[in-house]
Amino acid sequence: MSGEPLSGEPLSGESLRSGPVAGDSVPDKASRELRAGHFLRIGSYLDYAILSMWAGRRPQVVMGMAEASVRGYGPGGAGGPDEEILIRLRGLIGEAREYHAAGDFPAAMARMRVAEDLVALYTLRICGE
């Protein structure tokens, strides 16, 4: 896999949604395993959220968990290698929650699918680095 963004235009680094929070403590250097583990966590919350949306069981709550899982710096910290995709995920999941709340299920589901797919393939890429 290449080192380019998985999909989408390169980002400016500005957070589209709530980004890192005050008090974030980050290690200087994150191992590949730690980074992969962080994205495996995010992927599992996205999975929960998508299932919850289909089932109609507390979807806003579980989508909120997915949204929370992408807050803050990744294991590599502010200058780490994962910040661009985290910014992208905050945008997708945040908008998905808004569309869902507004009653547009297809627009919400499309964003959640793209977010989950990006996380999965990004995790594979980390494993191959």
Add this chain to the structure above:
Amino acid sequence: MDTKKQGQDIGALTSGAMTGPWKWVQRKIPAGTQVFDAHAHVGVDIDGRRMTAAGMKERMDAANVYTSIIFPLNDPNARDDYSGPNDVVWAAHEEYQGAFVPFFRLNPHKDYEAEFERCVQRGFKGLKLHPVSQEFELDDTRVARLFEMAAAVDLPVLVHAGFAMERIVEPLLPTVERLPELRLILGHAAMVELLAATRAFSDYPNVLFETSVVKAKDLYVLFCSMDPARICYGSDIPYGDLPSTLHATLLAADAAGLSEKELSGVLSGNIRRWFP
């Protein structure tokens, strides 16, 4: 919220945070590729979802998709023979000439001979079977007979092989071995049995794997395990949508290192061989 509601605005699928992924999708589609969606529905479903021919065409136009295979949903008005929902699909085909490839749907539990004959005579291009919705196993004798009837008239069959399926390869393999000429599309790429299916069916070139609403990580395994010439893109509208399913397919294909020629085949050429 009502999960069955259609989006008020198709543009919402490609704007905001979807702008970047959608631009990437458009860049990745090889030049000259006329995207062919091998799995979409028109009609009404028992679960409340619906899609009109006009709505489907509008979505295709917005996403630059040229052709779609369409067939009925699990229609509450299907009664015994599915003739009503099949007529809706045929009407869509007639109204939008060239846009849709019409498949008909049957319930193997009911008398299906007359509707099978009627649809073949009318010019339908394929048959859709859904083991979960119609509650049958793929090795049921009535289903095996339908496969024989389809093979006899060279009619492709698309089988739901996705969500809620537990047995795919083992019940299907005897039919594929017995009828190697049968043209079979595994809807949703055999999902839970994806890897087993690539092994079981690799020597049967008339079995295609269709990608609709399959996660990119599953599709990555598919692209790494099966000849890309045996894979075709699908959306599963109204359960899926064109932008996010194209994104999943292209993301996985990109990660698996498919060439532009292979990618063009997945998006168009592989299924177009059957429906030129």
